[in-house]
Amino acid sequence: MADVFKNFTGAVTTANTTIFTVPQANVAATPPVPATTYVAKTLYTVHDLITHTKTLVTVYHVDSSATNTISFQAEVTAGVALNLLQNGIYVFESGDQLIIKANNNGQVNFSCSLLEIKGQQ
Secondary structure (H helix, E strand, C coil): CEEEEEEEEECCCCEEEEEEEEECCCCCCCCCCCCCEEEEEEEEECCCCCCCCCCEEEEEEEECCCCCCCEEEECCCCCCEEEECCCCEEECCCEEEEEEEECCCCCCEEEEEEEEEECCC
């Protein structure tokens, strides 16, 4: 199967919201689930509620192969789109998750673009 670009969108709330989880490889399953890698370059957030002029957004990269979690925060200003992954490209492997949450339930939405790379079977 060819590599595919994917886009995940949604609203950010005060609860942890899983943007995506990379599927666990299982070649014995029917149909087989190949080893998959996600490469994320952009995670845009847009804040469009003027009553909360700034909202603190936290992003977590949960690594399933170890109990490591990378997290970072950014303040999203009303009316401004911000790429939370502006410091580089992030690679997610089997079982890894990308999670997002905000410090209030203001109108913050996200759009995450990534490349899905499936291994050969």
